[in-house]
Amino acid sequence: DQQVKQNSPSLSVQEGRISILNCDYTNSMFDYFLWYKKYPAEGPTFLISISSIKDKNEDGRFTVFLNKSAKHLSLHIVPSQPGDSAVYFCAARANNAGNMLTFGGGTRLMVKP
Amino acid sequence: DTAVSQTPKYLVTQMGNDKSIKCEQNLGHDTMYWYKQDSKKFLKIMFSYNNKELIINETVPNRFSPKSPDKAHLNLHINSLELGDSAVYFCASSQLGGTGSEQYFGPGTRLTVT
Numbered sequence: 001d002q003q004v005k006q007n008s009p010s011l012s013v014q015e016g017r018i019s020i021l022n023c024d025y026t027n028s029m030f031d032y033f034l035w036y037k038k039y040p041a042e043g044p045t046f047l048i049s050i051s052s053i054k055d056k057n058e059d060g061r062f063t064v065f066l067n068k069s070a071k072h073l074s075l076h077i078v079p080s081q082p083g084d085s086a087v088y089f090c091a092a093r094a095n096n097a098g099n100m101l102t103f104g105g106g107t108r109l110m111v112k113p
Numbered sequence: 114d115t116a117v118s119q120t121p122k123y124l125v126t127q128m129g130n131d132k133s134i135k136c137e138q139n140l141g142h143d144t145m146y147w148y149k150q151d152s153k154k155f156l157k158i159m160f161s162y163n164n165k166e167l168i169i170n171e172t173v174p175n176r177f178s179p180k181s182p183d184k185a186h187l188n189l190h191i192n193s194l195e196l197g198d199s200a201v202y203f204c205a206s207s208q209l210g211g212t213g214s215e216q217y218f219g220p221g222t223r224l225t226v227t
Contacts, residue, residue: 034215036218041220041221042220042221043117043203043205043218043219043220043221044156044203044218045218046215046216046217049215087154089156097168098161098166098168099144099146099161099207099209099216100146100158100161100168100170101158101216102158103148103155103156103157105153105154105155106154106156
């Protein structure tokens, strides 16, 4: 029973264009959402997060949007760069589960030069 | 200067053996975690531990046990290894306070059980 889902296993984008990665969740107790980036043979690296009281958070080229009514969040990367090629994981924290995170299955982003 | 380190990076062992994976963080964080990434690449929380509380994911077999000699270390002990334990294991840490959810991960330990 996946509470956090990333339905696109992969995404290919041209350098300079926008990358949009999507994530859906089912648990209404989730109150904090995060995106992690992972390169092969390395651990996930924290990228950006958003609290459930907000609908947008921006950090440089990265913006996360949260639509609570739809239980959907997305990560926008503008402009995309070849170094952004990695697997991106969406994660969520429930307000009744300490700091334990539930991860989605990941989306592999490939940015073509 | 590595923030979260794990040893070994690779571990190959036979069914039935007992093994440990070590994790150390030098970030001064007070909470540490273990995750398992299975063959389908899903990252699943196994344990969350600080000096006050151990939270165990109910799906984790009791053959797995975390041991914390101090705040900077959380080792993972696995008894009677099974084929299905083959996976990549990640250690992570975070600091409670604020959201406390920005977790910093180690590089992972690839465990292969034959």
